Amino acid sequence: MSSAKLLSIILPAYNEAGVVGNVVKSLREAFPDAEILVVNDCSRDSTAEEAGMAGARVVSHQYNMGNGAAIKTGARQAAGDILVFMDADGQHSAENVRALLDKLDAGYDMAIGARDAGSQANRRRHVGNSLLNRLASLLTGHKIHDLTSGFRAAKANVFRQFLYLLPNGFSYPTTSTMAFLRSGYSVAFVPIKVRRRQGSSKISFLRDGIRFLVIIMKMTTLFSPMRVFFPLSMLFFILGTIRYIYFYWQTGGFSNMAGIMFMMSMLIFLIGLVSEQITALHYGMSHSDCTREED
Structure with a gap:
């Protein structure tokens, strides 16, 4: 990435004590000049304190608003020209960030870390994500390798154009991917492996799966009815x-x-x-x- 562009790494966090500090430290070592912004979504534990001690700038919500709301807060608060979004639960590694940034240097507007089958939480989740990927690919006319991955990098000025579309829940990756593709912005998918998350997932397979499906239809009818x-x-x-x-x-x-x-x-x-x-x-x-x- 060009040194003239400031990098902001945004981590939405909710009850990630014991993990978020190590994630911030690894990012600080890999990107000493980057802005590391942890958006604390009113955690009930010491998430904010641990992130701050590790070297992150912490912005806290007054009440729990959801993962998507934390992403929007981070995008608004970030000072960087390039925004990187990643989970605070230890799944994503700092090494993979550079692969995303290389795609932006190559001219893409967004780069998404696409998980392989072995990186999925379980077989049921893998099957569900595969079906969503195929449906979204059919409706957008673009090959989508991982619609729901929260690990992505984007040009800040482009990403902020779609903040009003992003929901407050866990489906912001689906919405932003569809919005970029249907608006004619270039999106690259980078194969990655992710670690098993520490702690329990906050995503419901049935409830959030239906929500993702509704958002796919909503975004398609919004951009290409x-x-x-x-x-x-x-x-x-x-x-x-x-x-x-x-x-x-x-x-x-x-x-x-x-x-x-x-x-x-x-x-x-x-x-x-x-x-x-x-x-x-x-x-x-x-x-x-x-x-x-x-x-």
Whole structure:
């Protein structure tokens, strides 16, 4: 990474006493000139004290707001041109940070640490993440190797454009990845191995899995509505055609149900078309506003 750019390493932390101090020390040794910012999400233990003693700047929430809220606080408070986000539970190593920074030096806007199968918490989590990766790849048109990895580096000015979209919970990686890809920013995936986390995971497989799925659909309809509405429109059209052919073959008449399906197909297509135009106008205006601010 260019020495002219200040690096900020952001660690959201909630009840990570006994771990966060060692994580901060390893980062301080690897990146002595970087800003290390620990966002203490109102921990009930000595997380804040240990992080501060290890050499981090600590920002604390007054009450527990969630992992995504801690990420947003860190992004707003950080002084660096480059932001690195990593867990405070010891899963991510300082050595892997340089691989992400190399991708940014190569011209990418975001670099994400993609975990291999052996780095997943368990087989169920691996299967769930693989399904989410495939669905997101299909909807965005880009190959996504790890949608939910919280270990990533990004250009600060680009990342802050999407802070208003990020949820307060654990699904900020999903939202930021989808937002970057659908907005035309370049994203690189770097294969990494992660350590087993110390302590219990705060992510629920079922609850957060459903939440991730909803966010994928939400982000796709926000940035490219026709990728959702057009397949739905075609589905109703095909079902209507099948119903019409079957009913006509059986009775020689026209099926009212087929007519309803054709109408649904047309309505869904028109809704998608209007949504696509609204999206184009919205982000065209947003881009103009950003250009004026830079001027």
